[in-house]
Amino acid sequence: MSIFELANPKRFMQVSAVFLPWIAAAAAVTLAAGLVLGFAVPPDYQQGTTVRIMFLHVPAAWTAMMAYGLMAVASAIGLINRHPLADVAAKAAAPLGAVFTALGLVTGSLWGKPMWGAWWVWDGRLTSFLLLLFLYLGYIALGGAIEDENRSARACAILAIVGAVNLPIIEFSVDWWTTLHQGESILRKGGPLIAPVFLWPLFLMALGYTLLFFALWLVRIRTEIVNRRARTLTMARAT
Amino acid sequence: MTSFLALLFRDIRLAVRAGGGAALALAFFAAVVTLVPLGVGADLRLLSRIAGGVLWVAAVLAALLSLDRLFQADYEDGSLDLIVLSPLQLEATAVAKIGAHWLATGLPLTALSALLAVLFDLSQAGTGALVLSLLIGTPAVSAIGAIGAALTLSIRRGGLILPLIVLPLLAPAVIFGSGAVLAAQDGLASGALYLLTAFSLLCVLLSPFAVAASVRLNLAT
Incomplete structure (x- = not known):
C-alpha cells in the first residue's frame, strides 16, 4: 500500500483511528520513563542539577525543527499533487511547531539564567529560534487571514517552502553574526561529547516528544477533517 | 520587452506621483532615523557605532511601508487581471514589479542614507560600505517583500501581516549589511x-x- 492511498480522507480516518491510541500511549510511556531516568541522573560536575533542564529543552528544539520540515514537505505535496489532506496536515502542524519552538525558547531561557547569568542572550541559536517562531506565527496569521480554504492552503504552502529555503541561510547568517551557544555535541565526528548516563534519558525524551508531536498532529488532522465534513453537511442542508 | 518596459515605467510613474508612496517612504526613513538619537542620547561615539544597524533597519522598514500596495492596488481596481492576461509572462511581470519598487524606493533610500550617515558621524569608510551594502541589499528587500505582497494581495488588512511574514526572512540582509558597515x-x-x-x-x-x-x-x- 502506498502512502498516497492514505490520502483518501475516509481511509485516513480508519487507519489513524487504529494507530492514534497506540502512538499516544507510547508517547506517555516514553515521556514517563524519560522523566524518571532524567531525574535519576547524577548532577553534572559543572552545571549541577540544572543539567536536567536539558531533557526538556533539547528535545523541544529538535521537535520544533522537525515540525517545520514536515510542514514544508506536506506543503510541497499539497502544492504539487493537490492533495487536500496534505494541505490539512501542513496547516495542522504549524501551531504545534510554534508551541514546541516557544517551549524550546522558554526552557532555554530558564536554563540560561543560572548558566549564562541572563534570561536572554543574543546568541546564534537563540536568535535563529526566535526567528523560527516568527516564521511560524506569520504562517498561522496568513492562513487565518485568507477565508477561502483552497487559496489559504496554497498561499501557506508557498510561504512554508520559501521559509524552508531561507531557514538554512538565516541559520548561517545568524551563526556568522555571533555565537555563544554550545556547539554540536551529539551528532558529531568521533562520537557524542555527553556521558552515556545523560544520553539515554535524552534520547528517550526525544522519542517521547516526537511521539507526542505525532499523536497531537493526528488529532488535529482528524479534527479538521471532521470539521470540514460538518461544514459541508451544513451547507448541503442549507441549500 | 516592450510590455515589460511599459509595466516597469507605469509602476515607477505611479510610485513617484502623488499618493504613490515613494516620497513618503523616504520621509518615513528620515523621521525614524531622527527619532533614534532622541531615544538613545546624543553621544556621537555611540551613534556612529550603531549607525549601520539603525540605517539598515530603518531602510528595511521604509521599504516595507510601500510594499503592501505593490499588487493590492492593481488587484482592487482590476488592472491586475489585465496584466495577467497580457502576453507578458507572469514571472516577468514579477521582475518588472520588483524592479520598479527598487528603482522608486530602494535606490532613493540608498542615496538618502549617505546624507543621514552624516548625522551619525559615520566615518568615510563606513559611509562607503553603508551605501554599497544598501545598493546591493535593497533588491533583496524588494524581492522578498514582493513575495509577501503577492501572498497578501487579497487580504484587506494585508499590510499588518506582511511585515510578520517578510521581516524574519530579511534577517540575513540586515546582518550582512550592518556587519559590512561595522567591519x-x-x-x-x-x-x-x-x-x-x-x-x-x-x-x-x-x-x-x-x-x-x-x-x-x-x-x-
Missing part, C-alpha cells in the same frame, strides 16, 4: 559584502517564481 569602520577585512551579494542574487533569482505562483493562486477562482 569597514573598524578597518577589518570582512566577507559580509560578498555574502550579502550572494543572498541578494539568490532572492532576486528565485522570488519571481514565488511571486508569480502567489499571484496565480490569488486570482484563481
Whole structure:
C-alpha cells in the first residue's frame, strides 16, 4: 500500500483511528520513563542539577525543527499533487511547531539564567529560534487571514517552502553574526561529547516528544477533517 | 520587452506621483532615523557605532511601508487581471514589479542614507560600505517583500501581516549589511559584502517564481 492511498480522507480516518491510541500511549510511556531516568541522573560536575533542564529543552528544539520540515514537505505535496489532506496536515502542524519552538525558547531561557547569568542572550541559536517562531506565527496569521480554504492552503504552502529555503541561510547568517551557544555535541565526528548516563534519558525524551508531536498532529488532522465534513453537511442542508 | 518596459515605467510613474508612496517612504526613513538619537542620547561615539544597524533597519522598514500596495492596488481596481492576461509572462511581470519598487524606493533610500550617515558621524569608510551594502541589499528587500505582497494581495488588512511574514526572512540582509558597515569602520577585512551579494542574487533569482505562483493562486477562482 502506498502512502498516497492514505490520502483518501475516509481511509485516513480508519487507519489513524487504529494507530492514534497506540502512538499516544507510547508517547506517555516514553515521556514517563524519560522523566524518571532524567531525574535519576547524577548532577553534572559543572552545571549541577540544572543539567536536567536539558531533557526538556533539547528535545523541544529538535521537535520544533522537525515540525517545520514536515510542514514544508506536506506543503510541497499539497502544492504539487493537490492533495487536500496534505494541505490539512501542513496547516495542522504549524501551531504545534510554534508551541514546541516557544517551549524550546522558554526552557532555554530558564536554563540560561543560572548558566549564562541572563534570561536572554543574543546568541546564534537563540536568535535563529526566535526567528523560527516568527516564521511560524506569520504562517498561522496568513492562513487565518485568507477565508477561502483552497487559496489559504496554497498561499501557506508557498510561504512554508520559501521559509524552508531561507531557514538554512538565516541559520548561517545568524551563526556568522555571533555565537555563544554550545556547539554540536551529539551528532558529531568521533562520537557524542555527553556521558552515556545523560544520553539515554535524552534520547528517550526525544522519542517521547516526537511521539507526542505525532499523536497531537493526528488529532488535529482528524479534527479538521471532521470539521470540514460538518461544514459541508451544513451547507448541503442549507441549500 | 516592450510590455515589460511599459509595466516597469507605469509602476515607477505611479510610485513617484502623488499618493504613490515613494516620497513618503523616504520621509518615513528620515523621521525614524531622527527619532533614534532622541531615544538613545546624543553621544556621537555611540551613534556612529550603531549607525549601520539603525540605517539598515530603518531602510528595511521604509521599504516595507510601500510594499503592501505593490499588487493590492492593481488587484482592487482590476488592472491586475489585465496584466495577467497580457502576453507578458507572469514571472516577468514579477521582475518588472520588483524592479520598479527598487528603482522608486530602494535606490532613493540608498542615496538618502549617505546624507543621514552624516548625522551619525559615520566615518568615510563606513559611509562607503553603508551605501554599497544598501545598493546591493535593497533588491533583496524588494524581492522578498514582493513575495509577501503577492501572498497578501487579497487580504484587506494585508499590510499588518506582511511585515510578520517578510521581516524574519530579511534577517540575513540586515546582518550582512550592518556587519559590512561595522567591519569597514573598524578597518577589518570582512566577507559580509560578498555574502550579502550572494543572498541578494539568490532572492532576486528565485522570488519571481514565488511571486508569480502567489499571484496565480490569488486570482484563481
